[in-house]
Amino acid sequence: MAEMNLCLTEYVYKTWFQSTKAENPTESSLEIVCPSKLALDNLQKYRSLIQESVNKIAQGNYELLFKVGKVESNAARGDTKSAMNPPLFTSLQKSANKTTKLNTRESGLTPHFNFESFVTGSNNQLAYSVAWAVAQSPGKQYNPLFIYSGVGLGKTHIMQAIGNKIIQDKPNLKVVYTTSEQFTNELVEAIQSGTRNNKYTSNKFRKKFREADVLLIDDIQFIVGRESTQEEIFHTFNALHLAGKQIVLTSDRPPQDFVDLEERITSRFGSGITVDIQKPDLEMRTAILRKRRDENQDSISNEVIGFIAEKVDTNIRELEGAYLQVLLEARAKQENITVDFTAETLGQRVPDKRTIVNPNAIMNAVCKYFSISKTDIKGRRRTKEIVVPRQIAMYLLKDMTGTPLIAIGELLGGRDHTTVMHGADKIGQKIREEPRVEQDVRNIKQLIFSM
Ligand code: ADP
Ligand code: MG
Numbered sequence: 202m203a204e205m206n207l208c209l210t211e212y213v214y215k216t217w218f219q220s221t222k223a224e225n226p227t228e229s230s231l232e233i234v235c236p237s238k239l240a241l242d243n244l245q246k247y248r249s250l251i252q253e254s255v256n257k258i259a260q261g262n263y264e265l266l267f268k269v270g271k272v273e274s275n276a277a278r279g280d281t282k283s284a285m286n287p288p289l290f291t292s293l294q295k296s297a298n299k300t301t302k303l304n305t306r307e308s309g310l311t312p313h314f315n316f317e318s319f320v321t322g323s324n325n326q327l328a329y330s331v332a333w334a335v336a337q338s339p340g341k342q343y344n345p346l347f348i349y350s351g352v353g354l355g356k357t358h359i360m361q362a363i364g365n366k367i368i369q370d371k372p373n374l375k376v377v378y379t380t381s382e383q384f385t386n387e388l389v390e391a392i393q394s395g396t397r398n399n400k401y402t403s404n405k406f407r408k409k410f411r412e413a414d415v416l417l418i419d420d421i422q423f424i425v426g427r428e429s430t431q432e433e434i435f436h437t438f439n440a441l442h443l444a445g446k447q448i449v450l451t452s453d454r455p456p457q458d459f460v461d462l463e464e465r466i467t468s469r470f471g472s473g474i475t476v477d478i479q480k481p482d483l484e485m486r487t488a489i490l491r492k493r494r495d496e497n498q499d500s501i502s503n504e505v506i507g508f509i510a511e512k513v514d515t516n517i518r519e520l521e522g523a524y525l526q527v528l529l530e531a532r533a534k535q536e537n538i539t540v541d542f543t544a545e546t547l548g549q550r551v552p553d554k555r556t557i558v559n560p561n562a563i564m565n566a567v568c569k570y571f572s573i574s575k576t577d578i579k580g581r582r583r584t585k586e587i588v589v590p591r592q593i594a595m596y597l598l599k600d601m602t603g604t605p606l607i608a609i610g611e612l613l614g615g616r617d618h619t620t621v622m623h624g625a626d627k628i629g630q631k632i633r634e635e636p637r638v639e640q641d642v643r644n645i646k647q648l649i650f651s652m
Contacts, residue, residue, distance in 0.1 A: 224270075234270040241267050304368045309378040314361035320492055322485035325355060328476045332359045332449075336366035339374065339415050339447035343474040345438075346449045347456060350478035353518030356451040359478075360417050363449055367415055377413040381423045382633060384410075385430045392429070410437050415447045421470070422452045425461045425626050438469055448473075460619045461626075481517060486510035489517060490524055499528055505543050512547055523547055558601045558649065560612055566648040567594045570641070579614030593642060595621045596628035601649075 221244065224232045233251065235241040244251070245267060305312055316336070321329045328348055335346050346363075348356050364376045379387075391406035410416060416437070424430045441448055456471035481489065487510040494501050501524075509527065513520045530546045531538045568575055571590040578591050591613060598609045599621065606618035613621070631638040 230264040230266055232266045232268055234268055236269070236271070238269055241269055304372055304376065305365070308364055308368060308376040309383075310361050310364045310368070310376065312365060314358045315365045316362045318492075318496075319355065319358055319362055320485065320489045322481060322488070324479035324481050324485060325359070328355075328359055328478050331474060331476050332363050333366075335447060335449065336363045336370075339363075339367055339371075340445045344442065344445075344447055345470065345473040346447075347470050347473065347475040348449070348451045348478065349453060349455050349475070351453065351480070351516060353516030354478045354480065355517060356478065357419055360419060360449055360451050364415060364417050374414040375412060376415040376417070377410060378417040378419070379410075380419040381421050381430065381434075384418060384434070385424070385427055388430055388433055411440050413441065413446060415449070416441055417449045419451050420453070421450045422454060422459070422626070423630060425459065425623070426630065431462065431466060435466055435469070442469075461623055480514070481520075483510055483514075486514070486517075486520055489520065493521070493524065501528065501538050505538055505540055508540050508543055509547070560598055560602050560604050560609075562649050562652060563597045563601065564594060564612065566645050566652060567597065569652075570645050570648055579612075581614075589638075592624035592628050593638075593645065595624035596642070597645065597649075599625045601646075 221236070221240070222234050224234050233244065235244055251265060316329075316333065319325075319329065331343055331346060332348075335343050348360060350356055361378060364378050367374055368376050387406055387409075418434070421434075424434060438448060450470060452470075455475055455477070456467045459467045459470075487507060490506045490510055491503070493499075494506060505527070506524075509523050510520065513523045527538060527543050527546050530536075531542065536542055564575065564578070567590050568578055571586070573587060573590055577587050578594060580587070594613060595609060598604055598612065599606065604612070606621045609621045610616040610618050628638065628642070632642055633639075
């Protein structure tokens with residue numbers, strides 16, 4: 202708009218541009234409504250200039266359709282502020298904003314996970330830089346981008362930041378965010394309602410994922426043990442990659458650690474760039490909480506923030522959780538947030554659960570709950586009544602103690618660490634899919650703490 206103004210004499214600008222507007226934007230065309238045939242003829246002369254500016258503002262490639270129609274003039278309403286912002290451009294900008302909102306909803310992204318709210322430090326600098334580069338030129342340089350880290354360290358956040366940035370800057374690109382579980386669920390649905398012609402997946406499912414310009418799949422580790430999901434991801438991956446579309450994957454481990462996946466799949470995952478995010482140091486944890494405090498204008502001192510940051514060193518999700526807990530408790534009890542108050546509040550949860558849960562307590566609780574013996578759980582029998590408890594033990598030992606996988610394997614009768622990993626994954630998956638298992642695990646946890 203400023204550009205156009207520069208290129209045109211004020212007379213031409215005021216006479217012809219100020220009284221036009223844009224209407225009925227579709228994906229590929231836009232109507233330019235002029236108040237008279239005379240205006241229309243004159244505007245046509247500037248077609249390529251308008252075209253260029255329109256494409257720039259609306260971030261697309263629109264065919265312009267000129268027509269005569271009723272246009273309310275800003276100048277006529279005495280609206281001086283927008284007098285230099287003719288209806289053509291305000292309506293264009295509005296539709297660009299609208300597209301962004303619509304795209305965000307359709308993409309499955311959460312707007313709040315963006316680059317601005319992502320604090321960087323030495324633990325995530327590389328991931329941040331690469332993510333930023335991908336958002337600038339998707340599909341060009343780093344493809345696929347594979348991000349891995351432990352839980353709560355910002356994978357989902359940085360991945361969604363890429364998507365949100367692309368939607369904002371390039372609204373004509375189709376961004377699709379999904380978790381591997383959601384992908385699986387949609388795939389299962391598609392298979393169930395699959396048409397005769399298409400044996401495995403309905404067109405709608407394929408269309409959604411294969412027409413993406415940017416595909417973001419979060420927590421890819423959950424495809425382990427799901428054959429049809431792996432197959433579909435493999436083909437989706439190839440189709441998109443071949444077409445130069447951007448793919449971003451996150452996971453709790455690097456590609457080469459997927460021992461239970463086929464080589465052809467893991468080698469695809471690692472064929473672009475792989476970056477990790479490490480745990481944040483004290484300085485970074487402090488910076489994250491301060492930023493949050495300043496943004497929300499919470500009344501909480503640097504001293505208290507320092508205390509929380511020092512206490513909670515596991516991950517950012519827990520750090521934020523502890524911060525929130527202190528704020529909420531103080532509000533509920535109408536108390537000032539002192540270091541003492543904070544220590545007392547966090548005292549109930551912070552003493553790291555990893556140090557208090559003894560691996561033996563887990564073994565005892567699992568055996569007691571399922572009424573099986575230690576010999577059974579450590580033994581070789583592979584009936585369902587034994588296998589599930591055994592895998593639950595793997596899951597809990599991995600989740601609740603700092604015990605290395607190899608040591609867990611030892612505890613369970615000399616099993617391989619990959620077996621432990623696989624068993625734990627299996628239960629993680631079942632917890633989400635089978636309410637029964639979820640309930641069992643919850644009960645066992647209670648049992649652990651009550652024994
Ligand atoms: P992951 O997907 O690795 O489990 P998330 O992306 O869900 O972790 O992050 C957990 C929480 O921590 C989210 O609320 C996220 O916004 C926040 N978070 C993570 N990393 C950062 C960061 N670098 N700066 C600010 N907030 C962060
Ligand atoms: Mg996540």
